Amino acid sequence: MTRPAAPDAGVAPHRWPVRVYWEDTDAGGIVYYANYLKFFERARTEWLRTLGLQQHALREATGGMFVVSAVQVRYQRPARLDDALCIETRVATLGRASIELQQRALRDDSDSVMVLCEGSVRIGWVQAPALQPARIPAAIVQALQPYVESVVES
Amino acid sequence: MTRPAAPDAGVAPHRWPVRVYWEDTDAGGIVYYANYLKFFERARTEWLRTLGLQQHALREATGGMFVVSAVQVRYQRPARLDDALCIETRVATLGRASIELQQRALRDDSDSVMVLCEGSVRIGWVQAPALQPARIPAAIVQALQPYVESVVES
Amino acid sequence: MTRPAAPDAGVAPHRWPVRVYWEDTDAGGIVYYANYLKFFERARTEWLRTLGLQQHALREATGGMFVVSAVQVRYQRPARLDDALCIETRVATLGRASIELQQRALRDDSDSVMVLCEGSVRIGWVQAPALQPARIPAAIVQALQPYVESVVES
Amino acid sequence: MTRPAAPDAGVAPHRWPVRVYWEDTDAGGIVYYANYLKFFERARTEWLRTLGLQQHALREATGGMFVVSAVQVRYQRPARLDDALCIETRVATLGRASIELQQRALRDDSDSVMVLCEGSVRIGWVQAPALQPARIPAAIVQALQPYVESVVES
Numbered sequence: 001m002t003r004p005a006a007p008d009a010g011v012a013p014h015r016w017p018v019r020v021y022w023e024d025t026d027a028g029g030i031v032y033y034a035n036y037l038k039f040f041e042r043a044r045t046e047w048l049r050t051l052g053l054q055q056h057a058l059r060e061a062t063g064g065m066f067v068v069s070a071v072q073v074r075y076q077r078p079a080r081l082d083d084a085l086c087i088e089t090r091v092a093t094l095g096r097a098s099i100e101l102q103q104r105a106l107r108d109d110s111d112s113v114m115v116l117c118e119g120s121v122r123i124g125w126v127q128a129p130a131l132q133p134a135r136i137p138a139a140i141v142q143a144l145q146p147y148v149e150s151v152v153e154s
Numbered sequence: 155m156t157r158p159a160a161p162d163a164g165v166a167p168h169r170w171p172v173r174v175y176w177e178d179t180d181a182g183g184i185v186y187y188a189n190y191l192k193f194f195e196r197a198r199t200e201w202l203r204t205l206g207l208q209q210h211a212l213r214e215a216t217g218g219m220f221v222v223s224a225v226q227v228r229y230q231r232p233a234r235l236d237d238a239l240c241i242e243t244r245v246a247t248l249g250r251a252s253i254e255l256q257q258r259a260l261r262d263d264s265d266s267v268m269v270l271c272e273g274s275v276r277i278g279w280v281q282a283p284a285l286q287p288a289r290i291p292a293a294i295v296q297a298l299q300p301y302v303e304s305v306v307e308s
Numbered sequence: 309m310t311r312p313a314a315p316d317a318g319v320a321p322h323r324w325p326v327r328v329y330w331e332d333t334d335a336g337g338i339v340y341y342a343n344y345l346k347f348f349e350r351a352r353t354e355w356l357r358t359l360g361l362q363q364h365a366l367r368e369a370t371g372g373m374f375v376v377s378a379v380q381v382r383y384q385r386p387a388r389l390d391d392a393l394c395i396e397t398r399v400a401t402l403g404r405a406s407i408e409l410q411q412r413a414l415r416d417d418s419d420s421v422m423v424l425c426e427g428s429v430r431i432g433w434v435q436a437p438a439l440q441p442a443r444i445p446a447a448i449v450q451a452l453q454p455y456v457e458s459v460v461e462s
Numbered sequence: 463m464t465r466p467a468a469p470d471a472g473v474a475p476h477r478w479p480v481r482v483y484w485e486d487t488d489a490g491g492i493v494y495y496a497n498y499l500k501f502f503e504r505a506r507t508e509w510l511r512t513l514g515l516q517q518h519a520l521r522e523a524t525g526g527m528f529v530v531s532a533v534q535v536r537y538q539r540p541a542r543l544d545d546a547l548c549i550e551t552r553v554a555t556l557g558r559a560s561i562e563l564q565q566r567a568l569r570d571d572s573d574s575v576m577v578l579c580e581g582s583v584r585i586g587w588v589q590a591p592a593l594q595p596a597r598i599p600a601a602i603v604q605a606l607q608p609y610v611e612s613v614v615e616s
Contacts, residue, residue, distance in 0.1 A: 027210075028219055028221065028282065028285075029282070029283060030221070030285070033191060033195075033221075033222040033225065034188045034189070034191035034192050034195070035188070037187060037188035037191065038188055041187075041188070056181075065182055067182065067184070067187075067229070067232070068187040068229055069228070069229050070226075070227065070228045070229065071187065071225070071226070071227050072224075072225070072226045072227075073224065073225050073226075074223070074224045075221070075222055075223050075224065078221070078285055128182065128183070129183060131182075131184070131232055
């Protein structure tokens with residue numbers, strides 16, 4: 001069962017700046033489509049870091065890690081070399097073994113904010129090295145809860 | 155309107171081998187999720203090449219190119235260093251300005267074929283440098299038609 | 309002829325922070341060797357930006373760009389996921405058509421600064437699209453001069 | 463002490479084909495400089511594979527792996543989207559704990575072979591996870607010996 005966030009909950013998305021470098025572009029003169037997934041991952045990592053969660057340390061402490069189980073991205077406008085982007089991350093759903101995030105890349109033009117692409121990413125907790133799906137550790141769930149728009153309670 | 159392929163059309167998917175190198179893996183010991191989009195792109199490029207379409211030459215000749223407008227991927231099993239994968243590509247829908255492809259990554263284990271991930275990619279034709287959506291050139295549509303499972307005729 | 313900087317010139321290197329994300333690591337658990345070249349390039353770009361030079365704008369204004377003509381890197385210690393690095397950049401030599409930079413990646417451990425890798429990168433100015441070597445525009449040379457340790461005067 | 467190969471030894475370099483895809487290019491319209499290190503690494507991996515050495519299996523069997531300790535590359539001509547390259551790999555020196563390789567990227571034009579870039583890469587054997595330098599296992603040395611131009615005997 002999914003419990004939507006109270007409409008007035010007003011959880012602000014996490015924001016993370018990303019600059020477009022040569023490495024991110026392709027011969028079409030724009031950011032290569034796969035690289036937005038790198039930007040999204042950086043933003044998720046920084047969002048976890050703001051919650052006190054460091055993935056390298058988590059893995060050493062728990063033997064587990066997050067892996068991506070599904071992504072969906074709609075590309076609307078291209079980004080180019082030197083563009084300054086902002087990646088927004090929201091938790092859509094917090095389940096027992098997985099988290100659904102909404103992420104998008106924005107560019108702040110002189111007088112308006114343009115959405116370059118937006119998508120959703122589902123990450124699941126797994127135990128290394130076999131990568132077996134497992135319950136997200138309680139400490140992580142607790143840290144995430146305030147930022148969640150809906151919680152799956154099954 | 156979408157015209158499904160005749161059920162007996164039996165269009166075989168295009169297949170392209172991909173080897174997993176160090177560059178493709180991450181500290182989790184598996185292929186980094188964004189890199190499957192690179193594998194998918196290589197396979198699309200090689201599929202176009204089998205149809206006589208070279209993207210660099212196309213751009214010089216027509217001033218246009220394909221860009222990705224949407225992707226969707228479900229990750230089911232990880233790939234690891236040295237794995238030999240096969241990327242399958244099928245045309246799901248051929249429209250006037252865009253093409254919908256089904257792609258998946260397989261690994262051939264000793265006694266069975268494992269699906270590692272599968273997804274769909276929509277590519278649209280645009281005119282460089284402004285990247286304005288445009289009709290796919292007739293020569294390309296003609297080359298693709300035999301491999302298409304359904305054609306949008308609007 | 310090369311004129312070494314006065315020993316007391318004390319040009320401080322440019323410093324740029326780089327965080328290690330999943331995308332940067334490989335299955336060995338460390339940053340993949342080619343990715344330090346990405347970090348170095350980001351640092352060079354940000355160093356140029358501090359001098360008022362934006363490469364995308366430069367190319368549109370002048371039709372030229374910098375390309376790398378030689379690199380040399382010695383890898384001394386590995387970096388791992390979540391490490392916070394600092395990339396240092398110094399201009400070793402400023403010639404008419406090329407610039408020699410010294411760059412290195414550092415990690416600030418609790419009580420000491422560790423050099424992870426260090427190298428040199430030579431970049432040359434070329435005119436696009438044929439990429440013919442050309443004189444570095446005077447405005448760029450002027451902006452760089454204060455940061456240079458030696459100038460080739462031939 | 464270094465024993466040069468007999469002048470008539472005529473050890474042919476290992477050759478590995480690499481196609482240039484969108485992922486490899488940047489907004490300058492050419493292959494991004496760091497990506498040649500990926501091409502070189504693929505070629506080294508395939509060269510080891512021809513000798514019966516699989517790195518993932520090696521690591522599981524011995525707990526060790528090769529890491530790069532130094533690279534040097536001179537970039538001479540650019541490669542572009544769709545170019546078909548060949549990576550040549552030669553063993554320059556085989557030491558007790560490290561190997562020095564000569565590698566270069568070639569493009570076969572209609573009437574001549576162009577060298578795009580060339581360099582040297584030193585790889586050392588280390589024991590994971592601490593990555594301590596160690597002697598290259600005898601089985602590997604034995605497999606490499608016939609392809610080596612000089613052997614360090616210290």
